[in-house]
Amino acid sequence: MQQYDTNPELERRLFNKLLDVLIKAGLILALVITCYGIFSPFLTLMLWALILAVTLYPAHQKLAARLGQRQGRAATLLVLCGIVLIVLPTIWLTSSLADTITGFIHAMKENSLQIPLPAESVANWPVIGKKVYGIWHQAATDLPAFIQSMQPKIGNIAKTALSMVASMGTGMLQFIVSFAVAGIIMTYGLPGQQSARAISARIMGEDRGDEFATLCTATIRAVAQGVIGVAFIQAIMLGLVMAIAGIPAAGLLALFALILGIAQIPAAVIFIPCLIYIWSSGDYATAPAIAYSVLLVISGLADNVLKPLLLGRGVDAPMPIILLGALGGMVSSGILGMFVGATLLAIGYQIFMAWVAGHHLTPLAGKPAQLDDRTETTDSGNAS
Template identity: 90%
Template sequence: MQQDTNPELERRLFNKLLDVLIKAGLILALVITCYGIFSPFLTLMLWALILAVTLYPFHQRLAARLGNRQGRAATLLVLCGIVLIVGPTAILTSSLADTVTSFVHNMKANSLVIPMPAESVGTWPVVGKKVYAVWHQAATDLPAFIQSMQPKIGNIAKAALGMVASMGTGMLQFILSFVVAGIIMAYGLPGQQSARAISARIMGEGRGDEFATLCTATIRAVAQGVIGVAFIQAILLGLSVAIAGIPAPGVIALIALILGIAQIPAAVIFIPCVIYIWSSGDYATAPAVAYTALLVISGLADNVLKPMLLGRGVDAPMPIILLGALGGMVSSGILGMFVGAALLAIGYQIFMAWVAGDHLTPLSSAPQVTEQQDAP
């Protein structure tokens, strides 16, 4: 009797397993196909979502002043963002592209001019002699130096030109991300409900709200207190450098942005710029004083911006945010820098919450906000 039922049971189990495998394979194929279609827009959509989550409380306050017109408030916010942020960013990005292109062209044409190193360079500890020797060779016989470094320089030039070519696409994505963020904010309440439903589906009914709150608080803390402060200060410093007529304002702004994310004081940037103004001999006394004051004010702007924007602590360590920014920039360009910092901070928060125990709420959790402020 048992021998008669075993083949039937095996057949049923086999058919059931085959049915499950076919369904799983079809779902996997659908996921892969959808990802392939959506992947070109992934970075743009993630940055638009980060912008929407960060700006939504301000959007709600603006909508209240406009008679609760969500669409009009989102449109006004997007236009202001494009004028105040995208415009200066486009100017500095264009300057960065011009600087890189000019440097690569001059290097290939052997028209670069490098000043002789000071004798004090050779007295630097550990690396002084080596730096002095390389610098002296580059200053006295630049063509031979370039020839000796040709393989490395060729790779650097290709990477630099590739970066310049991607800047136009990056700026277009930057503008589109503001537009998409405006659409998300205009439909913030349905977006909030969808986000909480997805969180509940992934984490369970009891922890879905905690997960959504954790992600929202982390995004706003990183975007406002770290990326926002660094980005605004980099724009101010870059524009000040351009007004002062100092070479390569786009490069200086990019360095200021990276250092700002790493929480390194902007004095590392503006003090050499001030020294250049007073030592170059190209500035009269009155303009030099004015440009110095402008650089100092823009360089110290983070002292004002941080109390305004950093309303809550950032639980993720600064190295995590810096690694996320640099890794995102390498993989996805300028937008990837902002997206990578926020995503890696969220991943760190979730991992540490899992290590600490059952609750997902950060240790220094942000104060509870209203339903509308939590959206989208």
């Protein structure tokens, strides 16, 4: 057999080089893990602030142009408007949701919850009719025994609901802080834009860095404006009308409207039962009933006007992807996680499909669009 001579000096040098690389990689990994541990409590907040900044930056630039390019003043006015028009109504509806949950739990503990008897037709429902009728009838006739029979399931649900109520205050505070941080990011928008391009070029290479940044920007604006923004505004409008009209559980219904809006399910699922309640309860005079009904219909159909205004053609990502991102984000990180999860999953889907197709990262051919207010139209086109 042929034998190969070994060079001890060469082996020693290679071993030292490999050891140096492993030590440096380990130190870098330790630094990354440490930095992530420090930054992780603020990760969702900062991501949502960044999404807000990217989404609102074109409006910020237009406002700054009217104010003589005063970037800080324009950002301050935009943040204040956002807090007044979005955050304050959200806090009101969240408070209503918390009151509904705590009131329901209190009524269950005090055995004061009144559940109406089920109609006989419920038993005729296919497959589940008899089971639903039996459970409903037991809950309506003997609620304490029903609660006792459902333990510990109801106890676990109650604990989860109370923890959710306790976290709502923190979520609202994060929501306000995220607007303030977004204002700071928009104030320094140009350096931030240059940094984003540099990071993209470093990750994807000089040739495709701008395409990658353009795709992320277009997707963020498309999802935040055309999907989440429309659903959020419509949910707030419906929630405010329901709260003013005195419809029970207005905050909870507004949350359902938000989830249905992200899933692109018509808001008629929410406002039609509310109309039935207004006209069948007998608690409303004719004039207020007509006024509340008109406002509910206008709010429920507002998405038909909001979608063309905020973004003409939507986002090139399946609605199940956005819905899964929203629900998964809400479970893991609360209300802010709903918005962040939907946006990030849509970005990941876009990048993955572009990689699978083997095409350029930007949906449109030609020179990559610039990431400023002058090419807002191009970004919207890329998103569609």
